[in-house]
Ligand SMILES: [Zn+2]
């Protein structure tokens with residue numbers, strides 16, 4: 259596999275039976291917690307979460323981790339007036355750090371809808387303005403010249419045309435959601451940060467069945483798989499899941515394809531490939547019938 263670069267993603271799989279996929283996903287950032295660049299992470303990528311999701315003529319961007327910087331550059335090279343909807347899962351640094359570096363923000367011809375879960379009584383526009391305050395960032399929020407519309411989606415469903423996006427609160431510090439995107443009978447579920455087992459500091463209990471329904475029969479599930487079972491022992495309550503836990507959720511929900519996501523910044527490529535191979539064997543031995551991959555920066559998923 260080629261090292262991750264700023265170049266446009268390359269296609270690595272084909273949707274069967276149709277020329278135009280209902281949903282096309284490009285991974286611009288797959289790493290969790292903090293960027294982890296360097297030769298040891300070049301295969302799966304060092305940028306923090308950002309997915310480009312093409313739904314016919316509509317563009318949805320999931321999270322604004324450091325991967326969104328190169329996506330913005332790509333969009334401006336492709337069109338003078340980018341139009342997109344950015345859906346944030348939550349506002350931990352690794353999911354917003356790229357936001358001020360998303361160059362379409364500074365283009366008056368851009369049209370951007372920005373959606374995410376309200377955090378207590380603080381609206382998300384205020385959160386972004388705070389992120390760009392002078393102590394943290396040199397360019398003021400007022401420098402944004404794109405046409406922007408902000409909205410909240412804590413739970414429930416947002417629909418436009420033939421696109422349906424549902425949000426569900428998951429087990430992770432702050433108000434964090436996962437998204438399910440549906441179009442033309444196909445579905446993508448994106449849950450980058452979620453602790454599937456153990457005590458939940460947010461007090462969310464008994465949501466397992468709701469979560470199983472939420473991921474139910476998804477064509478693709480992209481889920482938090484930050485730890486091995488051994489690592490989890492020391493990190494229970496930190497808001498993240500293990501590879502095994504993600505596999506078991508995918509099996510329970512009857513998903514067709516699982517991608518491990520939110521890779522630990524300490525996880526080098528060779529180790530992740532080895533874990534992927536081990537988990538595939540484990541899934542086989544337990545009779546799990548879905549495809550298993552580790553999300554890598556620069557790849558494209560056709561659904
Ligand atoms: Zn995260």
Ligand SMILES: [Zn+2]
Nearest residue numbers: 348350430451
């Ligand atoms: Zn988080």
